[in-house]
Amino acid sequence: MKKKLISAVMVAAMAASVLAGCGSSSSSSDTTAADSAASESTEAEEEAVPDENGVYQADGYTYGTEFHSDEPVTYTMFFNDNDAYPIKDSWSQEGGIFWAIEQATNVHLDITVVNNADYAQKVSLAINSGEAPMIIPKIYDETSYVTGGGVVPVSDYVKYMPNYTNFYNEYDMEADVNTLKQDDGKYYRLPGLKETALQDYTLLLRNDIFKAAGYDVASLEKDWTWDDFADVLIGVKKYMVSQGMCSDSDYIWSDRWCGSDSGYGTGGCLLNLISRSYGIYTSWSSTGGTNSADLYFDTDADEFKLSGTSDAYKQYMTVVKKLVDNKILDPETWSQQDATADNKFYTGKTALILTNRSQTTAQIDGLTSQLGDGNFEVYRCVVPKGTTNYQAENSRLECGIMVSAKAKDELGDEGFKKMMRFIDWLWYSNEGQTLTKWGIEGEDGTYTVDADGKYSLNPQYYCGGLSIAQTSDDQKDMRIEYGYACGNFMYGGTAALLTSNFSDDLQDFYKRQEEYRELRPLDPVIAMTEDDKEQMNLWATPLYDTENTWTLKFAMGQADIDKDWDTYVAELDAQNAQNVLDMYNDYYQKSKAN
Numbered sequence: 001m002k003k004k005l006i007s008a009v010m011v012a013a014m015a016a017s018v019l020a021g022c023g024s025s026s027s028s029s030d031t032t033a034a035d036s037a038a039s040e041s042t043e044a045e046e047e048a049v050p051d052e053n054g055v056y057q058a059d060g061y062t063y064g065t066e067f068h069s070d071e072p073v074t075y076t077m078f079f080n081d082n083d084a085y086p087i088k089d090s091w092s093q094e095g096g097i098f099w100a101i102e103q104a105t106n107v108h109l110d111i112t113v114v115n116n117a118d119y120a121q122k123v124s125l126a127i128n129s130g131e132a133p134m135i136i137p138k139i140y141d142e143t144s145y146v147t148g149g150g151v152v153p154v155s156d157y158v159k160y161m162p163n164y165t166n167f168y169n170e171y172d173m174e175a176d177v178n179t180l181k182q183d184d185g186k187y188y189r190l191p192g193l194k195e196t197a198l199q200d201y202t203l204l205l206r207n208d209i210f211k212a213a214g215y216d217v218a219s220l221e222k223d224w225t226w227d228d229f230a231d232v233l234i235g236v237k238k239y240m241v242s243q244g245m246c247s248d249s250d251y252i253w254s255d256r257w258c259g260s261d262s263g264y265g266t267g268g269c270l271l272n273l274i275s276r277s278y279g280i281y282t283s284w285s286s287t288g289g290t291n292s293a294d295l296y297f298d299t300d301a302d303e304f305k306l307s308g309t310s311d312a313y314k315q316y317m318t319v320v321k322k323l324v325d326n327k328i329l330d331p332e333t334w335s336q337q338d339a340t341a342d343n344k345f346y347t348g349k350t351a352l353i354l355t356n357r358s359q360t361t362a363q364i365d366g367l368t369s370q371l372g373d374g375n376f377e378v379y380r381c382v383v384p385k386g387t388t389n390y391q392a393e394n395s396r397l398e399c400g401i402m403v404s405a406k407a408k409d410e411l412g413d414e415g416f417k418k419m420m421r422f423i424d425w426l427w428y429s430n431e432g433q434t435l436t437k438w439g440i441e442g443e444d445g446t447y448t449v450d451a452d453g454k455y456s457l458n459p460q461y462y463c464g465g466l467s468i469a470q471t472s473d474d475q476k477d478m479r480i481e482y483g484y485a486c487g488n489f490m491y492g493g494t495a496a497l498l499t500s501n502f503s504d505d506l507q508d509f510y511k512r513q514e515e516y517r518e519l520r521p522l523d524p525v526i527a528m529t530e531d532d533k534e535q536m537n538l539w540a541t542p543l544y545d546t547e548n549t550w551t552l553k554f555a556m557g558q559a560d561i562d563k564d565w566d567t568y569v570a571e572l573d574a575q576n577a578q579n580v581l582d583m584y585n586d587y588y589q590k591s592k593a594n
Contacts, residue, residue, distance in 0.1 A: 192491025
């Protein structure tokens with residue numbers, strides 16, 4: 001990148017510094033009414049007086065100004081390194097994401113790089129030993145880290161975070177954020193906040209094959225159920241066999257995000273999508289569900305129930321059985337590596353695969369490399385219905401950031417508040433979110449914005465992480481080369497920013513998704529005491545493990561959902577299923593009484 005980039009970022013940084021020195025603040029139109037996001041604190045009142053949004057200001061930093069440290073400062077941070085776009089030295093050099101952050105804020109991030117596969121374990125070890133870096137991003141579930149005191153209750157410090165608080169207020173995030181509260185009424189993870197819930201994971205179909213088999217997916221997807229979808233796939237396979245594309249013994253669906261790489265031994269993304277459409281939790285969804293025992297809330301009965309023994313579970317596993325028995329869904333899906341599934345799809349052996357916004361570009365490139373440009377057509381379809389019309393994703397929260405208790409000890413009170421303001425700007429301001437997603441604006445940077453507010457990468461770049469395809473050999477992938485649009489920073493934002501990179505295909509998908517499916521209501525919040533949480537973990541872990549073992553046996557055809565049902569239910573009952581239900585429902589009834 002040219003030297004002009006330094007000037008562009010430094011101008012912004014200097015402007016922010018001047019604003020800070022002058023004590024500049026935003027206009028009243030930039031703020032909203034104060035509410036509980038800014039007032040959740042048990043700390044003693046300071047001499048400073050909070051603004052009308054409940055935020056304590058310092059050095060002129062408020063909503064509408066940029067964070068900039070007068071003196072250079074270093075914060076340590078864990079970095080989750082993804083094999084699909086591994087960190088490079090260029091990310092810290094001119095034009096790279098760490099360079100840009102430092103130019104804009106005067107903050108140097110001293111990172112500890114950990115591979116994605118080992119991230120949860122390494123984070124746990126570091127927190128338990130008291131040696132965790134100050135900032136710990138990309139955390140999906142903080143519950144296990146709370147007890148030992150290794151991380152701070154971040155809800156005590158949102159009063160120093162004007163961007164976080166403004167977003168919380170403006171988009172009415174209280175119910176969503178309340179799902180993170182522990183039994184002390186506090187939460188320990190700063191979540192990514194999204195204006196709206198966007199269904200990311202769905203199915204990418206070889207539409208040319210479906211059309212040739214006589215199926216118009218665009219007209220079917222609005223109302224089709226998983227059972228209907230299975231019938232369509234049976235018809236598609238019959239066509240493929242007739243054309244010599246596969247044999248009767250071949251499977252036409254063999255998926256990713258379900259096996260040894262990223263399925264975590266639970267069936268991964270696919271079983272998550274199917275079970276959610278039946279109103280219950282299994283597999284991946286257990287991390288975002290009510291708890292690790294896969295309870296779901298039955299609104300009609302006004303109580304929690306066990307997903308694994310519900311009628312909906314039996315219905316959803318019956319559909320999976322139908323797919324396996326008819327040699328549609330490959331049982332290797334639950335054990336194979338993602339690359340194996342990809343190769344089957346790219347070479348035309350299979351006719352569909354899971355996709356998301358970040359993966360589609362790579363999948364189209366893979367098809368092109370194997371089949372040739374123009375020799376295929378893909379369609380991102382709306383996920384079929386189960387017993388509900390709900391889309392799988394309903395939370396407006398994303399993974400987020402924990403802050404180590406060690407940071408408070410090392411930085412002191414004022415230094416710690418300053419770091420929270422840095423986090424606030426980088427992860428929660430529109431400017432910070434735009435920087436980490438799109439990079440540096442301008443002809444000499446990575447992107448430009450036209451008069452209509454449309455974002456475009458400059459001609460020399462493409463980005464798999466933003467689903468912006470490569471169009472010439474001399475282009476660089478912005479994410480791989482510079483680290484923008486990576487999972488450690490890009491968590492949430494307004495609908496406009498979240499969709500700013502969406503292709504016409506994606507825009508069309510979300511229009512159909514919004515029209516055809518609904519958001520499932522959030523489950524009631526259950527916050528247990530530490531003792532009950534520990535007891536629940538002792539019950540829930542083996543219960544979930546037993547359920548998951550059987551779920552995979554059903555999915556692989558190693559057990560029969562009808563013949564083996566009573567045995568399966570008996571094993572769950574033997575794993576304290578009733579105790580788990582009783583404890584959750586007792587807590588729920590008490591919460592209603594309060």
